[in-house]
Ligand SMILES: Nc1nc2c(ncn2[C@@H]2O[C@H](COP(=O)(O)OP(=O)(O)OP(=O)(O)O)[C@@H](O)[C@H]2O)c(=O)[nH]1
């Protein structure tokens with residue numbers, strides 16, 4: 001996977017001053033970002049998050065999902081630890097892109113759940129490929145993570161590419177009336193480990 005490092009700068013945030021590393025995925029032209037805090041190249045497991053882009057949740061305050069809240073919680077946790085990494089991956093809409101995600105939301109407004117909506121549009125439930133993480137982590141000197149996620153498929157994908165996941169740190173956000181069904185579908189159909197929701201449970205049973 002040809003991913004090249006382009007430039008790095010400081011990124012001051014309300015949580016602390018991160019270093020921002022920019023990468024270009026040459027085959028697609030996608031521009032990815034890593035934020036680091038402290039010394040992450042000392043060989044010890046690094047508190048980390050692989051965050052998939054969600055324009056609506058990360059930047060537009062959407063309550064339909066948990067993305068924006070997870071992004072903020074992850075950056076706060078990294079700054080509190082004094083050391084960590086967040087990869088901001090341009091995989092909008094679980095890999096289907098922003099406009100198709102809006103099409104999927106339109107179907108969800110009509111009653112479909114997040115998986116059914118993707119499938120009705122001819123997509124898989126989750127089209128993400130995490131291969132881009134490897135060259136980014138290698139560039140940063142990171143080989144072992146304490147991974148902030150509720151998604152076991154992320155843990156497996158990193159392990160399969162040789163990045164040790166020393167442990168999984170749950171990153172669970174409170175429900176609201178708008179994201180309750182979405183979170184239940186993630187737990188029931190996509191295998192996410194969400195505390196008060198059990199695998200196999202469907203939104204109808206809540
Ligand atoms: N296709 C589609 N994508 C969505 C929808 N809601 C959120 N997303 C995208 O899903 C991605 C976030 O994935 P999640 O499944 O919430 O979380 P995750 O990253 O797999 O797992 P965590 O690490 O636990 O957060 C982002 O790219 C969002 O844009 C939806 O209803 N349909």
Ligand SMILES: [Zn+2]
Nearest residue numbers: 054057065067
């Ligand atoms: Zn989201």
